[in-house]
Amino acid sequence: MTEWISGAARDEAAASFHGAVDRLTTRIPGAYTRRGASGTRLVFTTFPLATLNTVCAGHDLDLGEVERCAQELSQTGAPWSILVRGDVDPTLRRLAGRYGLTGTASLPLLVWDAMPLPSAVSAGATARKVSGAGSEVFAAALAAGFGMSAEVARLLALPTLLDAPGMSGYVLDLDGEAIATGFNVLVGDHVGMFNGSVAPQHRGKGHYRALVTARLQDAVASGARHAFAQTSPMSRPLYESLGFRLAESWTYLMSAD
Structure with missing residues (x-):
């Protein structure tokens, strides 16, 4: 269950995540990001990882805008995905299916506010x-x-x-x-x-x-003053023990392969 975190704080964390990705793509040859009029984001990093090449659906879903971005990413030859914050609209799932994105992966977005940290000893x-x-x-x-x-x-x-x-x-x-x-x-x-x-x-x-x-x-x-992370099931308990909290879950629609 998502802990109580204000909608503004969730949006700030999400915007910062996208801002970080935007900054990363400016440093990677051939990579780019673009944002459509309805808020759909296209991210192409060139990396052969589906979660790093994404069409991020905007808060106000514009299927036409999503499809234009999907067509573009599908032609790059790199693994890619469609990213949704929260639940997936059925029409978006059907659109993803037309591109062979029938698999699903969910990742948590964890957030942290600056606080005193315990000493962490790693012998040697x-x-x-x-x-x-x-x-x-x-x-x-x-x-x-x-x-x-x-x-x-x-x-x-x-x-x-x-x-x-x-x-x-x-x-x-x-x-x-x-x-x-x-x-x-x-x-x-x-x-x-x-x-x-x-x-x-x-x-x-x-x-x-x-x-x-x-x-x-x-x-x-x-x-x-704040941090965010997407973690694996293995590392999530460690982050939570340091004060990270679940802001929301993100769904990636990707190839089932």
């Missing part, structure tokens, strides 16, 4: 920022944490992202090895928490908590 490990010069280290840790290919990990670790103003990559080092990752994007007084991962053999030992805490502390020191 140290959190640090990673610049573009360390992109290969960041990519290797991403690949290990997410179980993704090195090729995709390198796209998420582009030096143009790691060196961008208001964007920060992080790793947690243990015995000389980067074992956990995170990526922050500042948008006004919000910070987006992206690309959080920890290598499977290092899970359950407090390492991920230590890195998330360090990232929040760094963001607050940089002026953030």
Whole structure:
């Protein structure tokens, strides 16, 4: 159940999420975003991940606008999805079906207001920022944490992202090895928490908590007063233990494959 959070706070978090994605696409060769007159957003990152290439339906659903964006994304050859905040209108689901988007994935949008954070101890490990010069280290840790290919990990670790103003990559080092990752994007007084991962053999030992805490502390020191994150079922309890709350659920209509 969604905890009580004002509609304005939910809208601000959603707008900040989209603002972060807009900023990211300006740093990725070939990527772009566009917003239609009715509020439909088209996001193309070039990455081969359906949740990163989306048609985001506006609050006032305009099926014609959604379809024009869907036609455009469907021609890119990249996996893509239609994103809806909350419940899916049946007519939109039928439109998605015409493009083969018969699968569904739901992700929570969690929000956090700046508050004192508990000390997070990760024995023998140290959190640090990673610049573009360390992109290969960041990519290797991403690949290990997410179980993704090195090729995709390198796209998420582009030096143009790691060196961008208001964007920060992080790793947690243990015995000389980067074992956990995170990526922050500042948008006004919000910070987006992206690309959080920890290598499977290092899970359950407090390492991920230590890195998330360090990232929040760094963001607050940089002026953030709120944070947002879309989490997996595995990481959601950790975020909630640090004070994150469910704002709303987002539905992605995508290929069932």
